[in-house]
Amino acid sequence: MNQYVSRVVRDIPPSGIRKFFDLVTQTEGVISLGVGEPDFVTPWHIREACLYSLEKGYTMYTSNLGLPELREEIAAYESRKIGVNYSPEDEILVTVGVSEAVDLALRTLVEPGDEVLVPEPSYVSYSPGTTLAYGKPVSLMTYDADEYRLRPDILEAALTPRSKVLILPYPTNPTGGIMKHDDLKALVDIIIKHDLIVLSDEIYSELTYEGEHVSIASFPGMKDRTVVFNGFSKSFAMTGWRIGYACGHPEIISAMNKIHQYTIMCAPIMAQKAAIEALRHGEGEMKKMIENYNYRRKLMLAGFKEIGLSCFEPRGAFYCFPSIAGSGMNSEDFCEQLLKEEQVAVVPGNAFGNCGEGYIRCCYAASVGNIEEAVDRIGQFLCRHRKG
Numbered sequence: 001m002n003q004y005v006s007r008v009v010r011d012i013p014p015s016g017i018r019k020f021f022d023l024v025t026q027t028e029g030v031i032s033l034g035v036g037e038p039d040f041v042t043p044w045h046i047r048e049a050c051l052y053s054l055e056k057g058y059t060m061y062t063s064n065l066g067l068p069e070l071r072e073e074i075a076a077y078e079s080r081k082i083g084v085n086y087s088p089e090d091e092i093l094v095t096v097g098v099s100e101a102v103d104l105a106l107r108t109l110v111e112p113g114d115e116v117l118v119p120e121p122s123y124v125s126y127s128p129g130t131t132l133a134y135g136k137p138v139s140l141m142t143y144d145a146d147e148y149r150l151r152p153d154i155l156e157a158a159l160t161p162r163s164k165v166l167i168l169p170y171p172t173n174p175t176g177g178i179m180k181h182d183d184l185k186a187l188v189d190i191i192i193k194h195d196l197i198v199l200s201d202e203i204y205s206e207l208t209y210e211g212e213h214v215s216i217a218s219f220p221g222m223k224d225r226t227v228v229f230n231g232f233s234k235s236f237a238m239t240g241w242r243i244g245y246a247c248g249h250p251e252i253i254s255a256m257n258k259i260h261q262y263t264i265m266c267a268p269i270m271a272q273k274a275a276i277e278a279l280r281h282g283e284g285e286m287k288k289m290i291e292n293y294n295y296r297r298k299l300m301l302a303g304f305k306e307i308g309l310s311c312f313e314p315r316g317a318f319y320c321f322p323s324i325a326g327s328g329m330n331s332e333d334f335c336e337q338l339l340k341e342e343q344v345a346v347v348p349g350n351a352f353g354n355c356g357e358g359y360i361r362c363c364y365a366a367s368v369g370n371i372e373e374a375v376d377r378i379g380q381f382l383c384r385h386r387k388g
Contacts, residue, residue: 008132015124015125028343029343031343031345031373031377033345033346033362033370033371034345034363035363036234038234038365040237040292041237042241043237043278046238046277049274050270053269053274058273061265062094063266064257064260064261065094065257066094066245066267069276070272070276074094074245074279075087081205082213082218083215083218084215086247091249092253093245093253094245094267094272095231095264096242096264096268097243098230100244101229101231102129102229103129103132104246104259105248105256106130106132106133106199107132108252108259111134113134114162116164117140117159117167119168120139120142120352120353121175121349122167122173122174123172123173123352124351127139135164135165139353140158144312144323147312147315149177152186159194163194163196164197165198166191167199168199168200168201169201170202171315173204173319174319174321174352175317176297176314176316178210178315178316180211184214185219187216188216188221191222192221192225198216198217200215200227201229203231203233203244204235204317204318206235206286207234208316209297210315210316223249226248227252228247228248229245229246230244231243231245232275232278234317235289235290236285236286241271241275242268242271243271296365300371303371307378307382309324309382310322318363319361320362321359321362322360322362324360327385328385328386330350331360332348332350334348334360335360337381338377343377344374346362347360
């Protein structure tokens, strides 16, 4: 039946993250540092808000854009957090996770042959999402030596008359790199000069450990040409709730909503009710979780240093991206052998773009005990396989 599958879909490789997730489910006793999922349960008061909504009979459709009261809370939150004011009526769309928001934006903005600029290593869905929108993904290499910031010269060198969209996924998955105020400022003139639209994926923005997160939408002239994505999965430990949102110019949000109407209809009302509670009363619990991630970040870094694994210090998200150059193996072989020999699951760096080869992604949203045991096992593995 393969002949009936669209060539575009057929040629897209499966997610490298999900491949190792599936391997984990087939192997007993595995410590997983693979999937980017908090090991915290969603705080009780958020779960209780969902239960209460069910008791009250909130089981119906909502507006396609999302509940008005949720959009009002999102507008207030973004105003506090990044200093940008969005109208709840026509500049905010509630989506089924940030992944849907990214897909909607790409399908809204990209026409066949348009180029979408993607800093790499980066999350696995941006380039395939561009291809599914019949655009052309263009990789922008970022490097350990630059702390994985996107350099303006690399952006400018990649531009062509077909360049239309720039994705800025900071703090970034898988590296934990961030873009500070001056880093973003250096890109703004290039973006405006070349009339680019920016998709700013800020799902990890709350998990910033050095200074405050800065959104490119906050710079003069950038609000209308930026679509900001955020959600509840990482900062509020609500991965399975599948609730996110997009903020942007009314015409872009309206066009995204048109696709959303025909494909999804609306995000589940129970998850929207829970999200309202998270924004109104959840920041205290969120900060406690972030403090815990920061402790685990330092623990994993110290462990890698002790076993001789070179690793850039992540400033955001909840991932380390160490080099495995000393092993003499490529990323996929390293991960497969590590899983087989030591029952530790990590993700090969090339799942996040070709420039991720020679690295692995390790998620420190796991428990302290699992992090310590996993690092010990990785150390044992390296002792057997270290080159030379």
